[in-house]
Amino acid sequence: MRVVRVKNVRQGTPSIVLETMPDPALAHPQEVLVKVLAVGLDGTDKEIVKEKYGVPPEGEDDLTTGHESLGVVMEAGADSGFRKGDLVTAIVRRPCRNQRCVNCRNGHSDFCQTGEYVERGIKGANGFLSEFYKEEGRYLVQVPVDLLQHGMLVEPQSIVEKVWDQVLRVQQRLIWEPQRALVLGSGPLGLLAAITCRLLGLEVLVWSMSPQDSLQAQLVKDIGGSYQQAGAAGSAATLTAYAESIGKPLDFILECTGYSPLAFEAMSILAPNGVLALLGVTPADRQLEISSDMLNQSMVLENKCVLGSVNAARKDFETAIYRLQQMEKQYPGWLNRLVTNRMDLDAVPQLDFATIEIKAVVDLVPVEQWRGLVEQTNEVAYSFSV
Numbered sequence: 001m002r003v004v005r006v007k008n009v010r011q012g013t014p015s016i017v018l019e020t021m022p023d024p025a026l027a028h029p030q031e032v033l034v035k036v037l038a039v040g041l042d043g044t045d046k047e048i049v050k051e052k053y054g055v056p057p058e059g060e061d062d063l064t065t066g067h068e069s070l071g072v073v074m075e076a077g078a079d080s081g082f083r084k085g086d087l088v089t090a091i092v093r094r095p096c097r098n099q100r101c102v103n104c105r106n107g108h109s110d111f112c113q114t115g116e117y118v119e120r121g122i123k124g125a126n127g128f129l130s131e132f133y134k135e136e137g138r139y140l141v142q143v144p145v146d147l148l149q150h151g152m153l154v155e156p157q158s159i160v161e162k163v164w165d166q167v168l169r170v171q172q173r174l175i176w177e178p179q180r181a182l183v184l185g186s187g188p189l190g191l192l193a194a195i196t197c198r199l200l201g202l203e204v205l206v207w208s209m210s211p212q213d214s215l216q217a218q219l220v221k222d223i224g225g226s227y228q229q230a231g232a233a234g235s236a237a238t239l240t241a242y243a244e245s246i247g248k249p250l251d252f253i254l255e256c257t258g259y260s261p262l263a264f265e266a267m268s269i270l271a272p273n274g275v276l277a278l279l280g281v282t283p284a285d286r287q288l289e290i291s292s293d294m295l296n297q298s299m300v301l302e303n304k305c306v307l308g309s310v311n312a313a314r315k316d317f318e319t320a321i322y323r324l325q326q327m328e329k330q331y332p333g334w335l336n337r338l339v340t341n342r343m344d345l346d347a348v349p350q351l352d353f354a355t356i357e358i359k360a361v362v363d364l365v366p367v368e369q370w371r372g373l374v375e376q377t378n379e380v381a382y383s384f385s386v
Helices: 043-050 143-175 188-199 215-222 238-247 262-267 292-301 314-329 334-336 345-350 367-377
Strands: 001-007 015-020 031-041 068-076 089-090 119-120 132-136 141-144 182-183 203-208 226-229 251-256 275-278 305-308 339-343 359-363
Touching: 001 215, 001 339, 001 345, 015 043, 031 089, 031 143, 031 345, 031 367, 043 226, 068 132, 068 143, 068 367, 089 143, 141 314, 143 188, 143 275, 143 305, 143 314, 143 334, 143 367, 182 262, 188 203, 188 215, 188 334, 203 215, 203 238, 215 226, 215 334, 238 262, 251 262, 262 275, 262 305, 314 334, 345 359
Parallel strands: 182 203, 182 251, 203 226, 251 275, 275 305, 339 359
Antiparallel strands: 001 015, 031 068, 031 132, 031 359, 068 089, 089 141
């Protein structure tokens, strides 16, 4: 099979190559063999190549990248819980082996306490940017056939679902009736956060560097949101100035850029009793002067909450599937426009991440063949269209 590998990761000189490796073979009845249809690329994949972020499996120097997957089951072990022809995506993180980590021991490796977890395509395990992969059934999530076109978006959407679930848990501390959400950033995660907040009935504002006439801005407007270019001529030059111009409480802020100065500025503009969710990080070493006394006073006296969130659990993947179905029903075609760059496996080694407008997807099987492949493979006939 053909595989995209990031070479020489441990040496600190990563480069992307396309290699041929043996097809995986099932070794246990709990395992499943998956033929990959598509893999989404995100900022983490860029950082693995540009910022030396990835960690290969133990004993290896190279890493198979890719963690946003959609595939079809080609062979299913008797105890896997799946059958031939099932559409699946894969949970990314695997629990640590430390018996004292109560979260990993109870199905919540997304809250691992030790940091010794493994993440496929990112840290300590190979990913899914290959023609086939094998996996234990407990780490796969079935994707309904009506989500065939957008199944590779389940993983990024699961990140949004996790943070919303955590926000609701935190806000049980009071009666909370949020009216509006501010999303910082208009990358794939920011846009998925924006449309999710609209589906949840919130007024949505997006503040981002993309121009006012960009596709990102149009996507926000098409779901009934408001878009503001950060620092645009004749507009609010800073986030604080923009918040003041709104003149309404910002109950929920999602920081999706990873630019740490924005995180601290967002704390100061957050409404009383509000929640700031930090979803992005960048591998930088910035230093920043802040009005710490004012910020501390605001956080304490106004009952503000700041939470960080990363990765997701099975239930978040399942909710993500439901939410993506909602998106397609209420805003048909919007998800198709989110995916701006499609390529085949041969194009990945030459990919310039700077050319990706919003979201890139690698099609390991041509899209027009997906329907036929699933119908041919499945043991039970499906009726659907792409």
